[in-house]
Amino acid sequence: MLPAMTAVPSFAATHDENPGRKKPKPPAVMSSVGGAQLAKPGTQVRLGPGAPVIPKGVTGRSWIVADAESGDVLASHNAHWRLPPASTMKMLFADTLLPKLPKTTVHKVAPEELADLGAGSSLVGIKENHTYTVHDLWLGVFLRSGNDAVHVLSAMNNGVDQTVADMQEHAEELQALDTKVVSPDGYDAPGQVSSAYDLTLIARSGMQKKDFREYCSTVSADFPGEQKKGKKRETFKIQNTNRLLTGANGVTPYKGIAGVKNGTTTQAGSTFTGVAERNGKVLLVTVMHPESDESMAVYKEAGRLLDWGFAAAGKVTPVGELVPPASAQPATSPAPEPAKNDGGKDEAAEPVAASQTGSSGMGVALSIAGAVLAGLGAAMFLLRRRWPLPDRPRQEPRP
Template sequence: MSFMKQVSRPSADRVVRGGLSWRQIRTNSGPISILSGGPCTFSSVSALKTTARRTALTVLAAALLPAMTAAPAFAAMQDDNPERKKPKPPAVMSSVGGSLLAKPGTQVRLGPGAPVLPKDVSGRSWIVADAESGEVLASHNAHWRLPPASTMKMLFADTLLPRLPKTTVHKVAPAELADVGAGSSLVGIKENHTYTVHDMWLGVFLRSGNDAVHVLSAMNGGISRTVADMQAHAEELQALDTKVVSPDGYDAPGQVSSAYDLTLIARSGMQKKDFREYCSTVSADFPGEQKKGKKRGTFKIQNTNRLLTGASGISPYKGIAGVKNGSTTHAGSTFTGVAERNGKVLLVTVMNPDSGESQAVYKEAGRLLDWGFAAAGKVQPVGELVPPKSAEPAASLDPQPVKDEGKDEPAGPVAASQTGSSGIGVALSVAGAVLAGLGTAMFLIKRRWPLPDRVRRGSRP
């Protein structure tokens, strides 16, 4: 089982926007000290002729020298302090999923025998949750709204997959590729060539192809329409930290999500069979360029999720069932993944680690998954992944009794007194409650999505 793939880095120095973009390297020459090492001189004062006056001036100079030299040195030290420049999470964040998730910092409730959280996790925001029950086992700034990079493609796929039959064949118009951002990760779609919707979803999930996202968006009515559809779907899922500006995750002003929302979106996507299959696919053949007079060939594409495939010093994670990763200039590295071990399925999201460790987002996600599997059943949840709005029980429709001040007993139900027919009022209330309950029950049933067989085989000890 796997989400979508991310924007992989061909080298340690390359990161693409919406996928892979060039890393910006900042060179700091450091402050120039005003201390030259030479003696500090003062202008001579000819009027000072007595020894006492010269002594007084010497003492005054000695007192002033530290003040004159220390202040600039202190300011330079402050400018180089990384902690001073490190962004801080909001003091109060969204409380969707529970009041503890609204608080900044790490939230966890360890029980007897529970392992402590790994210390080497530097993500600005992260979350570990039970994929099926929805319990949040631990979190860190869960609702901090941060740039999501290509993990936004999870919402794109969850929104559009049901709308576009995968057998549909589409010829790509030049205009559909015209607005793909510079430096985007691409699968290699060519204008005036034909592709199936299935081909393009492989390009989205395996190569994080912004070209595939733009063509599928065009088939959905255009970028603006797709952004609006994604935003509406995010609100239906109660992913209320999420603001969609670009469907492919390319850096755009105001585009944000959170570790909580990305986990919520991934959980929704994993309930779709095609989503599960695409994101757990390791490699596939993709249609190549059609050359005149020759049969159209294919080329191999591989998933860029390193916990799924193993690369750049990362070993495949045991039981991994899919993820979507991303990396842009403003988002840093982001990752959402799902894995199964001994029948337990966990979701983890890590946003923007800053430890400087190579491939930190994958290593930190793996450490949190290890902790989650070891801690399952030994921690009290700190929150929950809420169901979609359409699956939530409606507010209580049961009529409330009101007190008749002229009698000792409460009067009949409000609905009955207003309609003049208590039977109809009560029946409608019960029917509404039953339908809401059925919606919730269906959501609970759908959560138990079957994982691909290859994932289950890999998750066994």
Template structure:
């Protein structure tokens, strides 16, 4: 797939003495939700959102209901959006253009696999091979989506990630979790990474997003996961892949020779692959869908049009129509592309703690001065930047803004510098409009 050349983007340095890429992240400004104070994901969610929710990213994002700054020249939001929660954001600047119950903690379904991938992708080279043993597939929930992994067969990590992204395979998730030291260890790593991303509405119980007691996330957090993940080249590749060949089971062929055939898998993201009632969305580049009994349908998508890259997350549409989550996402994308550059944002997607910077004169909670719920407004010394994927022009996303190559950043002549808030999304984000 070809990608248009990106425009040159300014990169500003961060005020800091030294940043170590191996240090632990700084403490969060807001405590992560505990299972005891999170709504149960094993029961139906309440019909209405809480009166007060997290204000990470701005005070208005913590209010129930729709938040948007309508003014002259700003298009009206689509009226036929029935989702319990949704958000429209600029993927590169982080501006939240509009939102509805953005911080409502709901069951996330397989959209949680975005956090799983963002956490584990860097740990295993794509050509690593793994032979599946029965224990790897233990504990998969009944009725789970599967890609078709077989015991005693060998798969590459690349194969497994295709299974995660295209078929939302819980079997692939469990094999990768086994390679990572087990489900418990993987859940712990995912919760730690969510905290590092300041996704404080999220509590992980099952790495595949299968319904579990206390497992919650929010439209805001899912958008953070997608934004962080899309900084990684492998993540972008898997998220934008429409179809691929997947290894099958080894069988005896002619003359007793063992033969292993493959079968085609197609991405279940209907805005990427299309369906009878949903066309491929112009400029779509991923990222992940989900559907469970308790979560309903959930989806986070990223698309580019006219030089703008937007992220839209939709959780649990109340309309029962076929593919409704994709239809509502498409309508919100359409609105966002028309409104971009005209509408004043109602909040922002905060950066990871390791790169946390506020707009000049404001903190991540969207209010002037002081420290808000999202962090301190200055880079956390000794914390590890999350996003540093190579850009199409050879630069490295937000990594170049930090000026880090796995080492340290030295304060320049005592000057005050700010991290550039733009997160360029290179390569496969700016993809062709049809698979």
């Protein structure tokens, strides 16, 4: 096996109005949750015989490729760098609230529930004083990344403040310790951060929930429109904004894609977490804030990393792992604390590069395997189960 290789990190220039200014660097030491190598800056990978090198054209400030079943981290780049997450924060929102709110519940939207949406928020088109089912609202969250739907669901959970507290508690239970929740919808807010590692951990947890899997793999759905006096309430079509799922804007749908969430804000740039299955192998990938000027770069870079992961599976030594929830840890072995974000300089070495395998095409995973984590006495065990997904892109999950 080749020793771990560290590449010169790339830094995003998205939304940078002054390209001459000094670009941000990751801290010299980050959290060691998941393994000591993940605490290091730069690209972390251990290539074995026959393993492809990391592809060119991956410019994200932070990224990670992991096996969804075993939890092995196949490769990473600044995995624990705390960065604004944009709407990928909605994965934590959904993983926290989905079990609490029955999907058949009908709710009438009060004006105050839509009063504090951030300027320029993504919206699904919810109208005050109109009724929606919880199922409708989740479609708005997953497909259109609707901040209006998030705020209405938060109101049903005793308000935004309670929802933020619940999300933070759930993040800590998952050991997503880089994550600080300020706004439940991922809208830019001072102090709100997550990491590629945490977003991948959160996605893995969410994908163990049937409703989460179905919503995030839904391509399009009908959404309730405005109720006009004396007329039957009509619907309008909404489509998922995950371009690896739907295509469009120069992005080819990725073969085997099964979700999960994308996001874009001024501070975060573009972020994306995806899950895909090929030949029984299921991978998770997260890319945060690419610096490339390539159109739809976050999706294309995620696709390149997925291609690499499928080609490299079984040919690399893991550089870390996706840890189990805190409650699954032995009582005598507390969860590790994240390292301080001290803003130190990077370690520099030879860059790693490789060609991509060029996989493309529409498809949703036939099945997806994962870990259900349980603590038994002083030991920790992985209890595996199947995560069945639709055999084709879903037009709309049943309420």
